[in-house]
Amino acid sequence: VERKNYPALGxxxxxxxxxxxxxxxxxxxxxxxxxxxxxxxxxSEQAEAIFSQIASIARAERVGLDAIAKxxxxxxxxxxxxxxRETLLRIYGTALPxxxxxxVAGLFSPDLKIEVEAxxxxx
Amino acid sequence: VERKNYPALGxxxxxxxxxxxxxxxxxxxxxxxxxxxxxxxxxSEQAEAIFSQIASIARAERVGLDAIAKxxxxxxxxxxxxxxRETLLRIYGTALPxxxxxxVAGLFSPDLKIEVEAxxxxx
Amino acid sequence: VERKNYPALGxxxxxxxxxxxxxxxxxxxxxxxxxxxxxxxxxSEQAEAIFSQIASIARAERVGLDAIAKxxxxxxxxxxxxxxRETLLRIYGTALPxxxxxxVAGLFSPDLKIEVEAxxxxx
Numbered sequence: 001v002e003r004k005n006y007p008a009l010g011x012x013x014x015x016x017x018x019x020x021x022x023x024x025x026x027x028x029x030x031x032x033x034x035x036x037x038x039x040x041x042x043x044s045e046q047a048e049a050i051f052s053q054i055a056s057i058a059r060a061e062r063v064g065l066d067a068i069a070k071x072x073x074x075x076x077x078x079x080x081x082x083x084x085r086e087t088l089l090r091i092y093g094t095a096l097p098x099x100x101x102x103x104v105a106g107l108f109s110p111d112l113k114i115e116v117e118a119x120x121x122x123x
Numbered sequence: 124v125e126r127k128n129y130p131a132l133g134x135x136x137x138x139x140x141x142x143x144x145x146x147x148x149x150x151x152x153x154x155x156x157x158x159x160x161x162x163x164x165x166x167s168e169q170a171e172a173i174f175s176q177i178a179s180i181a182r183a184e185r186v187g188l189d190a191i192a193k194x195x196x197x198x199x200x201x202x203x204x205x206x207x208r209e210t211l212l213r214i215y216g217t218a219l220p221x222x223x224x225x226x227v228a229g230l231f232s233p234d235l236k237i238e239v240e241a242x243x244x245x246x
Numbered sequence: 247v248e249r250k251n252y253p254a255l256g257x258x259x260x261x262x263x264x265x266x267x268x269x270x271x272x273x274x275x276x277x278x279x280x281x282x283x284x285x286x287x288x289x290s291e292q293a294e295a296i297f298s299q300i301a302s303i304a305r306a307e308r309v310g311l312d313a314i315a316k317x318x319x320x321x322x323x324x325x326x327x328x329x330x331r332e333t334l335l336r337i338y339g340t341a342l343p344x345x346x347x348x349x350v351a352g353l354f355s356p357d358l359k360i361e362v363e364a365x366x367x368x369x
Contacts, residue, residue, distance in 0.1 A: 001315050001367040003342060015334035016345035020315040022367040023270055024146055027316040030346030069124050069143040070150040072240070074348045078229055088138035096126060099139035100153030100240045102197045103229035106324055106349035117318070117346045121124040121145040147269055192247050192266040193273040195363070201352055211261035219249060222262035223276030223363045225320045226352035244247040244268040 008056040010035065019057060019120075026061065026120040028054065030074070032112045043080045043113040044087040050116045051091045061122045066095030070119040073101040077113060084114070131179040133158065142180060142243075149184065149243040151177065153197070155235045166203045166236040167210040173239045174214045184245045189218030193242040196224040200236060207237070254302040256281065265303060265366075272307065272366040274300065276320070278358045289326045289359040290333040296362045297337045307368045312341030316365040319347040323359060330360070 002021040005011070009018055016029045031053050033039050033046035041049075051065070058065055075081070081101075097118075107115050125144040128134070132141055139152045154176050156162050156169035164172075174188070181188055198204070204224075220241075230238050248267040251257070255264055262275045277299050279285050279292035287295075297311070304311055321327070327347075343364075353361050 001313065012342075014331050014345075015338055015342055017342045018344070020344040020367075022315050025148075025271075027344040027365065029344040030318075030348070067124065069145050072153075072346075074346075076228075078231060081231060085137050092138055096135075096138055096140045098141070098143040098150040098152040099137075100195075100197075100238065101231060102153070102227040102238060104348040105228045105322075105351045108324060108327060108347060115346065115348060119150065121143075148271075190247065192268050199351075201354060204354060208260050215261055219258075219261055219263045221264070221266045221273040221275045222260075223318075223320075223361065224354060225276070225350040225361060228351045242273065244266075 006057055006060050008060070009053055021122060024121060024123040026122045028057065028118045028120065030115045030117040032107060032115045034109055034112060039111050043075060044083045046112065046114045047084055047087050050114065054118055058120065061120070063120065063122055065092065067120045067122060068097040068118050069121045070098045072117045073099060074104045074107065074115045075101065075113060076104060076107060078103050129180050129183050131183070132176055144245060147244060147246040149245045151180065151241045151243065153238045153240045155230060155238045157232055157235060162234050166198060166200070167206045169235065169237045170207055170210050173237065177241055181243065184243070186243065186245055188215065190243045190245060191220040191241050192244045193221045195240045196222060197227045197230065197238045198224065198236060199227060199230060201226050252303055252306050254306070255299055267368060270367060270369040272368045274303065274364045274366065276361045276363045278353060278361045280355055280358060285357050289321060290329045292358065292360045293330055293333050296360065300364055304366065307366070309366065309368055311338065313366045313368060314343040314364050315367045316344045318363045319345060320350045320353065320361045321347065321359060322350060322353060324349050
């Protein structure tokens with residue numbers, strides 16, 4: 001396995017690395033908008049901040065967002081799911097991943113409305 | 124990566140495809156009983172509807188339910204877990220997968236009692 | 247796929263095996279402190295019990311804890327997350343995995359404060 005941190009994301013602040021690669025799969029840690037300007041924003045604004053981080057990981061790996069094979073989306077409310085879906089469709093374009101979405105009881109900061117974990121196919 | 128939709132499941136209604144394949148792994152999107160006759164049924168009835176969809180994906184991939192490597196089971200109540208376990212044992216037969224089960228705060232429709240995401244080993 | 251149970255963990259009590267291997271990835275079922283002396287302990291004590299099980303699986307597979315590629319951590323409270331992070335950092339040493347952490351609404355026993363699912367890179 002190869003452990004990877006990406007300078008564009010800032011240092012990990014906890015017991016994890018940004019991503020681990022094995023046999024062409026890149027497992028990303030759960031990403032949130034924490035520490036970004038969207039930290040107190042809507043679920044869609046937070047999703048934008050999260051996929052901006054995924055895009056910067058993808059660039060570092062010399063792949064595109066179409067390398068996203070699977071996402072698991074944890075939200076704290078289902079109220080703005082319609083808007084979130086629109087945002088995700090725009091971000092993904094035609095390269096849709098496999099996806100799950102569930103409402104959890106909480107994320108590590110009360111500001112956070114969404115956490116996304118992703119598996120990328122990098123080779 | 125290869126993105127896959129299965130006619131038997133109906134068109135995806137959101138920012139996802141039914142499944143994505145990479146290096147012999149097929150990552151399925153989270154499946155529910157939404158839109159099936161079991162949509163308002165018990166957790167076991169909903170589980171039957173979900174695994175019927177997984178079975179139809181497996182058939183399309185020319186594998187059996189024994190190709191299920193891992194499932195993550197999200198339930199909204201733990202009240203009928205005993206019955207759910209019986210149902211799953213009957214569905215799996217002797218080919219048990221690795222599995223996690225947690226109670227979440229909600230799924231995208233209040234009717235839903237269970238969402239299952241699965242990883243299949245297809246080659 | 248290869249289904250695996252480990253005598254050190256006791257027989258699985260439900261519709262699952264301890265782990266399934268495919269193409270060098272070992273998917274572990276969600277592990278908890280249920281049935282261990284830590285069953286009613288703090289989240290950190292329960293985490294110790296869980297990673298002791300993962301360590302025994304790793305030994306059986308002739309790898310170390312540095313084979314852990316990804317963990318998903320489900321907790322029922324965020325109150326003692328600081329202590330949990332310290333515990334995990336000590337367990338992992340320098341070999342940090344990719345990781346997600348969410349608070350769920352419940353685990354299958356009210357005693358349980360944490361469930362961990364892990365993916366190990368075994369070859």
